[in-house]
Amino acid sequence: MARRWVLRVVSLAAGLLLWQVLTASGVRLWLRFDQLPTAVEVAERFARQLTRAEFYGDLGSSLARIGLGFLLAAVVGTALGVVVARSRVLGDLVQPLLEVVRPIPAIALVPIAILLFPTDEQGIVFITFVAAFFPILVSTRHAVRALPTTWEDALRTMGGSRRQVLVRVVLPGALPGVFGGLSVGMGVAWICVISAEMISGRYGVGYRTWQAYTVVDYPGVVVGMVTIGLLGRVTAGVVELLGRRATRWLPGEARS
Amino acid sequence: MSVRIEGLTAGYGRSAVLRGLDLVVAEGELLVVVGPSGCGKSTLLRVVAGLLPGTAGRVLVDGVPVRGTSRDRALVFQDDGLLPWRDALRNVELPLALRGVPRAERRVRARGWLDRVGLAGFERHLPRELSGGMRQRVQLARTLAQEPRLVLMDEPFGALDARTRSAMQELVMAVLRETGTTTIFVTHDVDEAVRLGDRVVVLGAGEVDVRREAILAAVMG
Numbered sequence: 001m002a003r004r005w006v007l008r009v010v011s012l013a014a015g016l017l018l019w020q021v022l023t024a025s026g027v028r029l030w031l032r033f034d035q036l037p038t039a040v041e042v043a044e045r046f047a048r049q050l051t052r053a054e055f056y057g058d059l060g061s062s063l064a065r066i067g068l069g070f071l072l073a074a075v076v077g078t079a080l081g082v083v084v085a086r087s088r089v090l091g092d093l094v095q096p097l098l099e100v101v102r103p104i105p106a107i108a109l110v111p112i113a114i115l116l117f118p119t120d121e122q123g124i125v126f127i128t129f130v131a132a133f134f135p136i137l138v139s140t141r142h143a144v145r146a147l148p149t150t151w152e153d154a155l156r157t158m159g160g161s162r163r164q165v166l167v168r169v170v171l172p173g174a175l176p177g178v179f180g181g182l183s184v185g186m187g188v189a190w191i192c193v194i195s196a197e198m199i200s201g202r203y204g205v206g207y208r209t210w211q212a213y214t215v216v217d218y219p220g221v222v223v224g225m226v227t228i229g230l231l232g233r234v235t236a237g238v239v240e241l242l243g244r245r246a247t248r249w250l251p252g253e254a255r256s
Numbered sequence: 257m258s259v260r261i262e263g264l265t266a267g268y269g270r271s272a273v274l275r276g277l278d279l280v281v282a283e284g285e286l287l288v289v290v291g292p293s294g295c296g297k298s299t300l301l302r303v304v305a306g307l308l309p310g311t312a313g314r315v316l317v318d319g320v321p322v323r324g325t326s327r328d329r330a331l332v333f334q335d336d337g338l339l340p341w342r343d344a345l346r347n348v349e350l351p352l353a354l355r356g357v358p359r360a361e362r363r364v365r366a367r368g369w370l371d372r373v374g375l376a377g378f379e380r381h382l383p384r385e386l387s388g389g390m391r392q393r394v395q396l397a398r399t400l401a402q403e404p405r406l407v408l409m410d411e412p413f414g415a416l417d418a419r420t421r422s423a424m425q426e427l428v429m430a431v432l433r434e435t436g437t438t439t440i441f442v443t444h445d446v447d448e449a450v451r452l453g454d455r456v457v458v459l460g461a462g463e464v465d466v467r468r469e470a471i472l473a474a475v476m477g
Contacts, residue, residue, distance in 0.1 A: 150333055150335060150337045151337065151339055153302075153305075153307055153331065153333070153337070154331070154333065154337035154338075154339075155350075155354070156306075156307065156325040157305050157306075157307065157325050157327075157329065157330055157331040157408075158327055158330070158350060158351040158354055158398075158402055159325065159326055159327025159328075159351070159354055159355060159402075160354045164354055168339070168350070168354075169339065172339070172341050173339075173341075175341075247341075249340050249341035249342075249382050249384070250340075251384050
């Protein structure tokens with residue numbers, strides 16, 4: 001066990017060392033490492049950023065955008081997914097519309113978002129919403145359709161109403177699939193919020209990262225990249241944790 | 257509850273698995289329906305339960321045509337039909353919760369039924385933590401908690417080993433007789449039919465004596 005941890009730490013350290021050596025000695029082997037900041041520069045820069053209010057402001061705006069967009073997508077995506085899977089009429093009404101929009105990557109909607117919404121802020125939240133919405137919708141729809149009919153039959157022969165079937169069988173039964181969609185949605189939402197910020201934002205980690213690039217502040221760029229990675233990791237972890245708590249009944253999940 | 261089936265035709269899609277079936281079950285009676293797989297036994301139960309409308313004929317329960325499901329007509333599934341995210345106790349509570357029985361009361365009643373099927377101490381186990389026989393007993397407790405007036409059993413012991421099966425048969429018989437519940441019990445197992453039935457009907461051949469040879473002869477055609 002301890003040996004495996006040693007190996008893992010060695011791997012990380014070797015990666016950092018390689019970065020430092022390549023950049024500090026200005027290696028130029030087709031790839032132009034001399035253009036990039038060194039690991040030490042980036043670390044120093046990161047430490048400095050952590051003391052600045054601006055950094056936390058950026059974190060706050062990116063998190064607020066993704067939080068709002070993702071939350072809206074989770075609610076609307078799950079609800080529509082259930083409706084489309086359960087009602088043939090509504091499915092036929094809504095689904096063609098969704099299928100037309102679905103192949104368009106959310107980020108391609110940036111110009112529309114800018115035109116459509118009074119503020120950039122709302123546009124970015126909209127992009128984030130669209131990005132997360134489709135994976136959540138599709139996973140929910142699939143999960144609801146794949147539910148064993150026995151569960152619903154059991155509830156109905158106990159005298160359960162349509163609403164009771166929805167609340168007691170469909171929603172809890174679809175939860176594992178819904179959380180699959182939420183995980184994917186969170187990943188895509190980050191891609192889109194960062195890209196949207198780079199294009200049209202005034203604050204946020206994505207905006208700051210691109211800003212650093214335009215003013216030739218390369219350590220700042222890498223700090224931005226690392227920050228984005230960390231944020232993505234943390235939010236994905238939160239979704240996964242919630243998912244595990246909600247689906248503890250699945251086989252393979254240890255019961256605590 | 258009494259059941260009267262007149263000229264029932266039913267099935268899925270274009271092919272009818274049941275054609276012009278007539279059947280009568282008296283109040284408090286246990287009727288066993290025997291037949292090979294695919295002969296429409298499950299379809300029959302689903303129609304009586306109200307899950308599937310027949311395409312022709314009538315199903316009368318206490319003289320009233322069946323329209324939709326009702327808590328008076330419980331269906332017991334071959335593959336337990338338990339909700340996997342609810343522990344044993346909460347599965348048994350479910351029919352009580354659906355009709356708004358207060359939590360404290362349904363807890364007590366559900367515990368009582370679990371006790372009755374020999375599962376005291378397993379209240380907090382999830383279905384996947386129980387054996388097939390135990391899950392089937394949980395389902396039975398749930399059905400009893402529902403207090404139906406008609407029980408429709410779809411090969412409920414088909415997946416159990418011989419010893420568990422006979423213990424379950426005895427338990428079911430005891431409880432159903434005790435509560436005077438009308439029962440339609442579907443099986444392809446001739447010995448089970450002989451052991452349980454007040455009357456036996458072989459699908460496609462009509463009513464036969466409750467004797468092994470008579471049933472076998474009818475099943476073989």
